[in-house]
Amino acid sequence: MTEHQSTSAAAAGIPASPLRRSLVRGTAALAGASLAPALILPTHACAVRLPTVPYVSTPPDVVRRMLALGRVGRGDTVYDLGCGDGRIVIEAARRRGARGIGIDLDPVRIREARENARRAGVEQRVSFRQADLFSTDFSSATVVMLYLLFEVNLKLMPQLWRQLRPGSRVVSHDFHMGAQWPPEQIVRLRDKTLYAWTITPDLRAYATGQA
Ligand SMILES: C[S@@+](CC[C@H](N)C(=O)[O-])C[C@H]1O[C@@H](n2cnc3c(N)ncnc32)[C@H](O)[C@@H]1O
Numbered sequence: 001m002t003e004h005q006s007t008s009a010a011a012a013g014i015p016a017s018p019l020r021r022s023l024v025r026g027t028a029a030l031a032g033a034s035l036a037p038a039l040i041l042p043t044h045a046c047a048v049r050l051p052t053v054p055y056v057s058t059p060p061d062v063v064r065r066m067l068a069l070g071r072v073g074r075g076d077t078v079y080d081l082g083c084g085d086g087r088i089v090i091e092a093a094r095r096r097g098a099r100g101i102g103i104d105l106d107p108v109r110i111r112e113a114r115e116n117a118r119r120a121g122v123e124q125r126v127s128f129r130q131a132d133l134f135s136t137d138f139s140s141a142t143v144v145m146l147y148l149l150f151e152v153n154l155k156l157m158p159q160l161w162r163q164l165r166p167g168s169r170v171v172s173h174d175f176h177m178g179a180q181w182p183p184e185q186i187v188r189l190r191d192k193t194l195y196a197w198t199i200t201p202d203l204r205a206y207a208t209g210q211a
Pocket residue numbers: 052053054055056057058080081082083084085086087088103104105106109131132133134146147148173
């Protein structure tokens with residue numbers, strides 16, 4: 001998959017606010033971290049149709065690194081929004097004792113994921129739903145895993161801020177959230193880049209209008 005560049009804070013649905021100013025300030029810190037191109041953006045980006053996210057699976061060692069970055073443990077509920085064959089939530093249950101929920105639009109992927117969970121012996125700890133991630137209530141997640149596209153991440157970002165409780169982690173394979181939400185950690189693994197964020201009380205309060 002290739003990375004697309006589009007949108008602005010306003011296009012991503014982020015109104016002017018102190019948080020936006022601090023996010024924009026965060027941009028400076030990102031210069032040189034290969035995120036800066038996300039700032040060169042058409043303002044009409046919100047009117048552009050989202051690209052279709054193709055099915056590309058995350059390699060097993062990258063899955064393990066994503067789980068480590070998300071600090072996934074026994075008490076966690078891990079959502080994979082666009083779960084493919086379910087490998088991330090299955091590994092979260094099998095290796096880390098977490099609970100997992102996978103969401104995918106494609107019924108073929110959901111069938112595969114259920115069969116893979118059965119084979120791995122974790123069907124009691126994971127479940128899979130055929131659904132659109134944008135109409136999914138993932139507020140019970142403590143960790144959200146993503147392998148989507150840049151534009152899709154940007155559209156999802158306000159939903160992540162609104163739905164997730166403070167302390168929840170978000171880990172994304174290969175696609176960041178632009179300068180509006182700089183990642184806390186960036187990990188490179190061969191040709192892969194992983195990004196990690198934590199929902200803060202300020203972010204949640206801002207997104208839910210309680211700031
Ligand atoms: C790049 S694959 C990632 C699969 C898996 N997360 C992994 O890392 O191995 C993206 C997946 O997202 C699914 N997808 C794309 N758009 C979606 C949407 N709006 N709602 C739910 N799933 C979606 C696709 O069907 C595909 O299986």
